[in-house]
Amino acid sequence: VDRCHFSRCSMRTSTHIPPRNAHLDLSRAFTTESRPQPSPTFFTTTSHYSLHREMIKKPIISILDWDDTLCPTTWLHFRGLLVAHGLIDGVPPMEVETFEEKVVPSPLTSSDRQRLELLEHQVLELLQLAARFGPVFIVTAASLPWVVASAEHFLPRVRQFLLDNQRQCESKNAVIERVQVVSARDWYHHQIGTGSSQLEWKCATFEALCSHLKLQDVFARLKTRTDLISIGDARFEQEACVRMEMKASEFLRSKTMKFVEQPTLEELLEQLKMMSKMYDPMCQYDGGLHLCVSRKETSSAQDSFGDGGRFVDNALETLQLVQIDRMVALNGSAARDCDARLQQLLAAADSLTHKAHYAGHDHSYQNEPPLAAVPGARN
Secondary structure (H helix, E strand, O other): OHHHOOOOOEEEEEEEEOOOOOOOOOOOOOOOOOOOOOOOOOOOOOOOOEEEEEOOOOOEEEEEOOEOOOEOHHHHHHOOHHHHOOOOOOOOOOOOOOOOOOOOOOOOOHHHHHHHHHHHHHHHHHHHHHHHHOOEEEEEOOOHHHHHHHHHHHOHHHHHHHHHHHHHHHOOOOOOOOEEEEEHHHHHHHHOOOOOOHHHHHHHHHHHHHHHOOHHHHHHHHOOOEEEEEEEOOHHHHHHHHHHHHHOOOOEEEEEEEOOOOOOHHHHHHHHHHHHHHHHHHHHOOOOEEEEEEEOOOOOHHHHHHHHEEEEEEOOOOEEEEEEOHHHHHHOOOOOHHHHHHHHHHHHHHHHHHHHHHOOOOHHHOOOOOOOOOHHHHO
């Protein structure tokens, strides 16, 4: 953390920075031609943010999920692309039959490639932006070879970006944009043992990363709490982040964003665009913050989150942004059908990606392992 330039880094491009203690303005989070006004029960919007080039001077750690957060795993599966590329051996057995569709292997079309390139651009933009605020970790419940394989086939520029950052992290002369990939499951099994839940995997990994970055020392030096920002599609990721704040509330503050589960490619693209636009004001906000994106046609804020949910912004015709209370984020970790289905899909893919990559399928790894977990955190 001492090398992350929290006290002296500056933005390379101009950003809208609110004054201290200003209310968070999320009215521009989504890009739409016509947008209803945010609910008056949410933050009162400021008319304009002050404009200057200086980055905020406080410690921030960003943790992002991989599947259905950066990589459109569910869309790739139902599009038939995972089967076609040999990443899963047919349709995996599902304990929870949420969908009726039969998955048919399908080649990657030029239209698919163009859409994935647009997604790649947004993924890279978000990762690069987050890296300017502080260290960034992609913490996945899947294996590291799966991240490598899915990125290699469908997000090659993201894969190269992650490899470049991995080499920078291993270099003594590492520069600002450091993004590392950690398998929460593999780390948990290596350090603690087999079994347990995805929530426990993520909690243990979050705690290990915070310990590795010595946040207590950062607080003693800077006299300010570190913002721990978590972005993912599962409720247990929000809970893991809030649990960390409750364990170390003196020097840690949680901010979370939950994406929709099983997003379409267009939904994921729009969420990433939104996240890039609101990352700065989210970092600037002086307090804990917990947000969720939900689908309008399936639920209301109260249906999904109870009395602790309030509409923030109506974005697309099918998506809406909701603010939830910390206790709702803490108690909302029960796995839904689509969460279970995604994890079963990843389990089916893991064995094949392990065999493929460690057997030399990806020739770029002949002399180096796939993206390694953070050595310091492992120790």
